[in-house]
Amino acid sequence: MDEAWRIGVFVAVALVIGLIIGQPALLVLLVILGYLGWQLRNLRLLQRWLKEGKRFHPPESVGVWDDVFQEIYRLQQRNRKRKRKLGKMLNRFQEATEAMPDATVVLTPDDEIEWWNPSAGELLGLSYPRDTGQRIGNLIRHPGFAEYLRGGEFDGSAIDLPSPADERVSLSLRIVPYGKNQRLLIARDITRMQRLEQMRRDFVANVSHELRTPLTVVAGYLEAMEEECRDRDEGMRRMVEAMQQQSERMRRIVEDLLMLARLETERVSDSPEPVSVPSMLAAICEDARRLSGEEAHRIELEAEAGLWLQGNDGELRSLFSNIVFNAVRYTPGGGEIRVRWFEDERGGVFEVADSGIGIAPHHISRLTERFYRVDVGRSRSRGGTGLGLAIVKHVLLRHGGRLEIESELGAGSIFRAILPTKRLAHVQQNQISDDVV
Ligand SMILES: Nc1ncnc2c1ncn2[C@@H]1O[C@H](COP(=O)(O)OP(=O)(O)OP(=O)(O)O)[C@@H](O)[C@H]1O
Ligand SMILES: [Mg+2]
Structure with missing residues (x-):
């Protein structure tokens, strides 16, 4: 608006002077030309300034051009600041990633x-x-x-x-x-971590191995002592029995630790042997009934006949028996235990469902840790060491399988080992299924 006024005033003045000297058109034309020239000069200044770019201050001018220069200058300043900030941030980021x-x-x-x-x-x-x-x-x-x-x-x-x-x-x-x-x-x-891990493994394996012989010697002497005082000294006999129980417990811990060490370090066999899971489970269920003894759990087995598994016989026996014996240990007398072995779209499924004490949800993910027990007193009184499920996990890992645990406190548990389909073998054989005990 200012600029329009300015032009208006110039033209009016030129017109008045032109009228006085009798050349109004000429004077108005001169003023307009002058104005155009000024515009062109400012345009050129702007162009040169933008082109040079480096010049810090904008060219000096008046009126609308001064506003334009100042506005562009402000924008430039703001951009420069932002660029500096970004540059600093980038530097800091680079320093961080470099460090x-x-x-x-x-x-x-x-x-x-x-x-x-x-x-x-x-x-x-x-x-x-x-x-x-x-x-x-x-x-x-x-x-x-x-x-x-x-x-x-x-x-x-x-x-x-x-x-x-x-x-x-x-x-x-x-x-x-x-x-x-x-x-x-x-x-x-992770070199250091791996070395430490290796040291831990070696240490556990060596300690377990070294403890084996003294334990056998102690157990041998305890047996001799027990025979010695069997009918003579009742107090002594009870003491020796307690010592025998504890040395047996220690022997089991050592055996389990050695088994774990083997599972961790030994190479998985390239040529697994076919294992008759149904007959293995039948034998394990027999042992479980013996373990149950007077507690008289009802143990049912349902195994798909002829469904064999390629794997390591000893390891698989340990896997199945640990889960089945747990069900017996953590199910009150008279309870029900159902063992199943079948094939479905997931693969070979070994499933043990019990009507036992169950497990609270926050314990479930930790059960396969070494020495992890929900109730240490209860497990120990049942002869448990807390290594069983750690062994189960490793055996499954070595056979490409996985473990699923479903449980509710007080309402029983389901332990499910799923083995890959490619390890299954179908062998002609009669149905193995034994009856409720
Ligand atoms: N079927 C089950 N029902 C309830 N709790 C279970 C069951 N199976 C396992 N647990 C819980 O998981 C814990 C870990 O089991 P794990 O088999 O590893 O050790 P353990 O039975 O105590 O000792 P062991 O090394 O002799 O097997 C048990 O102490 C028990 O608290
Ligand atoms: Mg166990």
Whole structure:
């Protein structure tokens, strides 16, 4: 508006002077030309200023052009500030990722390497600029990694493998998807952890092994002592019996620990033997009835005839018997225990349902931990060590199976071991099923 007024005033003045000197058209034309020239000059100033860019202050002018220059200048300042802030943030972010001990590699949707931090350079042996744009699969050539990458299911699972830069370094690798089909590869050095884990395993195995012989000797002497004082000294006999019970308990703990150590360290056999699960379960149920004794649990077995399983005989026996004996131990006398072995779309299913004391939900996920017992006193009085389900978990792991536990406090439990279909074998045989006891 100001500008329109200004033009109006100029033209009016030119008109008045023009009328006085008798040349109004000429003067108005001159004023308009002058005004146009001024506009052009300012346009040029603006152009030059924007082009140079570096010049800090805007050109000086008046009127509408001054407003335009000042407004653009303000915008520029604001942009500069934002840029500085972003730059600082980026620097801080880069410093943080550089300081990270974990290797971080940014991958494109085609698994090409886009960026990495110095730890990645060290742990994975990446070097700039040689490896930019390389496919990650060409760099980490471990077959397990190729499979992991191809699988494309990055739900937080990690894969352990030796570093491509140094065989002695063990890495735990995982891929995290982000943004638009981008992927982040994160690798962590777990050499120390693995070494400690190995030391723990060796230690437990060695201690267990070393305890075996003294325990056998003690048990032998206790037996001799028991015979010695059987009919003579009642007080002494009871003492010796208590000692025998405890040494037997210790022997069982040692045996279980050794079994666990074996399960953890021994290689899984490439050629598993076919195991007749129905007859194995029949024998285990017989033992369970013996264990139940006067408590007279009703133990039912229902096993699909001829449904065998490829696996390790000893390990599978331990798996089944631990679950069945638990059902007997944690079900009050007269209770019902149903053992089933059948095939369905999940695979081979071994299921033990009892009408026992049940388990509160917050304990369930921890039952397979070593020495974990819901009620230590009760378990111990039943001769339990808390290693049974840890063994079950390991055996299942070695057979590609999984454990499901359903339970309600006071309403019984269902323990279900599911084994992969590819391990099942069908053998012609008569139905094995024994009757309610
Ligand atoms: N069928 C069941 N019903 C109720 N609780 C159970 C059942 N099975 C297992 N538990 C609980 O889980 C715990 C762990 O079982 P686990 O078999 O590992 O150890 P344990 O039976 O105490 O000792 P052991 O090493 O001799 O088997 C038990 O102490 C018990 O509290
Ligand atoms: Mg047990």
